[in-house]
Amino acid sequence: MIAGSYQLLKKSTRCKARLGKVYTTRGIIDTPVFMPVGTQGSVKSVSTEQLKDAKAQIILANSYHIYLRPGLEIIKKAGGIQKFNSWNGPMLTDSGGFQIFSLNNFRKIKDDGVEFKSHIDGSKHFLSPEISMQIQKTIGADIIMCFDECTPYPATYDYAKNSMLLSLQWAKRCKEEFYKDEAHLTQALFGIIQGSVFEDLRKESALKMREIDFPGYAIGGVSVGESKEEMLKVVEATVPYLPEDKARYLMGVGMPEDIWESVERGIDMFDCVIPTRNGRNGQAFTSYGKLNIKNGEFKEDFTPLDSECDCQACRGYTKAYINHLFRSQEILALTLLSLHNIHFMIKLTDKIKKALESDTFFEAKKDFFEKYYSKKGAL
C-alpha cells in the first residue's frame, strides 16, 4: 500500500460524485469524508472519546500551531502527534502556509520561503518548503500537505499567476525534501492546486501538479472570501484535470450545502472549523436547518437539537437544557454543540455515501435540502 492511496469504489452515473477509500498507516478512511479540525492538536471542547462516539475517521491539526506550541521537541518525545493527543487514528496536518499568509504585517515572502513572527510571543521564525516538510515529518500525521502560498482573495490575475507558479516551485521542493528518507512509507504528501478564481490558472496548476505527481491532491485558496458560486466554479475548473485514481481534498470547506455541491463535482475530502466554531456561538446544524440555541424560543423546548440525530448531545439533552447551559455560561454547552455539529457533518457524509452506493445521489440531495431549508427546526 502506498500511504494516502485512493481506491475508487463507485461513481454516480449522473454526476462526478464518487465513493472511495483512502488508505493511511493508521486506518482506512471512507470517502466522502468530513474531517474535524483540531488546530492545536485537539478538536476544540470535545474529547477523543466523544469524537470516536461521533464516528470521526480522521482529524486535522495545524503544523504552524503545533510547531510554535508545544514545539517539535515535545512531539518527537511523545512519539508523534497521534500519541501526543491520544487520538491514535489517522491525522492530517496542513503546512502552515494558510496561517502564515494570514499574518499580513508579520510575514515577508521570499523565493526560498517566508519569514514570520509568532502570533503567541512575536518571536521570529522562517519557514520554507524544506523546513515545512521536516516539521510535518516530525509531527507525523498520516497525510501532510505541501507548503504553498494560499493566494488571497481577491487577487489580480498577475498576482494569482505568480503565486500559483511559486507554489508549484515549492511543491517540487517539498516533494524532493519529503522523499529524501523513508517517511513516505508511512506518510503521504498531498499537492495543493492554486490559481485563485481564474480557470486557466487552476487548469495549469492541476496539470503541472500532476506532472510532479502526488498520491493525492487538494484544492487550496478557497474559502478565503470568494462567493459560493466562485468556489464551485474553481472546483469545476480543477477536477477534470485531476486523476481519477487519487483522492481530492477541498481545503477549508465547508457548510452542508458546500459538501453536497462539491461531492457532486467530484470532491472526496473536506475540513472546516465552522461546526465547532459556530457551535461555540450557539449555532446547531439540524436536519431541519440551522438554529441558534441561545434564542428565547428554545427556553421551553424539551426536544433534542435534532429529532433525527443520535449524537451524545441529542441522546441525552434537550434544547431547553442546552439553552439554560448557554445562558448560565456553562462550558458543557460548548462541548454539546460542538459534538452535535461534528456528528451532523459526519452523518451528512454517511447519507451521501449511502446514496452513492444505491446510485441515488440526486434523490438524497433533494430529500436533504427539502428538509434543511424547510426551517421547521427553527419554529
Next chain:
Amino acid sequence: MIAGSYQLLKKSTRCKARLGKVYTTRGIIDTPVFMPVGTQGSVKSVSTEQLKDAKAQIILANSYHIYLRPGLEIIKKAGGIQKFNSWNGPMLTDSGGFQIFSLNNFRKIKDDGVEFKSHIDGSKHFLSPEISMQIQKTIGADIIMCFDECTPYPATYDYAKNSMLLSLQWAKRCKEEFYKDEAHLTQALFGIIQGSVFEDLRKESALKMREIDFPGYAIGGVSVGESKEEMLKVVEATVPYLPEDKARYLMGVGMPEDIWESVERGIDMFDCVIPTRNGRNGQAFTSYGKLNIKNGEFKEDFTPLDSECDCQACRGYTKAYINHLFRSQEILALTLLSLHNIHFMIKLTDKIKKALESDTFFEAKKDFFEKYYSKKGAL
C-alpha cells in the same frame, strides 16, 4: 421505604466510621459518598456520560440558582430537575440559604424570611422556609434541605446562638410546609445543625433538631473560613447527638484529608466544589498528592495525571498533553481535570468503603496519606 432513610451496614470497631446506604426514589447511595456539585444543574464542564463513567451516585444542585435561572416554570414543565438536566439519578438541592446569606449588602433577614436581590439582574426576591420548601418541591430533588441561616464565621456567641435558634424555628416551619402534601413520599427533607464553633450550641441544635425529627441530618455552617481543627471539633461536638439510624451530611466539605478525618468521626455524606473549581485552575488531586498541571515540569511528562487512576482523563491523556491544552487555552483541559478530580474523590470514598468492609480503616488511612504526602506526584 421512607425517602432518604439510612441503613447502617457496618461500623468500624476502632472509630465512628460507618458503612451504609441511603435510600432515595431514584436509587440507592452507598456511603460514605462524595457528591459532585452542579450549582446551576450541571456539574461544571463535565457531561452526564462522563459523570456516570466516574461512578458518581448523586449530584447536587443549588435551589437559589435554579430558582433564578432557568426558573421554576421551566423546571416544572421539564418534569423536575433530573429530567431537565438529564441526569435521571439521585439529586440533592440545598435550600439557597448559604447563597443568600453570602449576598451581604443584598439581603435583609427578617423573622419570617429573607429579602434579597438577584446576583444576575438585581431583581428583588423573598425567601422564607415555606417558599424554600415550595421551590425545592418543584425542583424535585430526592433529598432537599431545610432553609436556615448559615451562620457566618467568625460569629460572637450571642450571634451564633440567636442564629441557631432562628434556624431551629425555620426548620419547624420547613417540616410543617414540607409534609403538607405527598412530596415526602418521594423526597426527603434533611435538617441542618448550626451553632458555629460553639460546642454547646451544636449540641443544643442537634438535640432540638432530633426533636423535630428528620430522615437525615446535615452539619451546616462549616467550610466558611474556620480552621480544619475547628471544623473537626464541630463534627466531634455534633455527631454524638445525632441518631445512629440516620445519614449524616457534612455540607461543603471537603478535601481528601477532610473526608478521611470526618468519616472517622462518623460522617456519611460530603459535597464540595473544590474538585471542579480547582480543576479548572489546573490543580489535580493524585494518589501522590496535588499537582498543578500548568507547571513547566509537566511539559514533557508523558505519564497520566495519576498512575493509579482509571478515569477517562488518565486512561486517555498524558500530563504533557493536558499541560499543552491548558497553555493553549483549550476547553478540554478544564473538562479533563474536573473529571479526574471528581473521579479521585469518588475513588477515595470507594477506598474508605472497602476498608470499612474489612475493618481496616486506619490501615487504609495510613496507606493513603503515606502516598498522598510523599509528593512523589509533583516530582
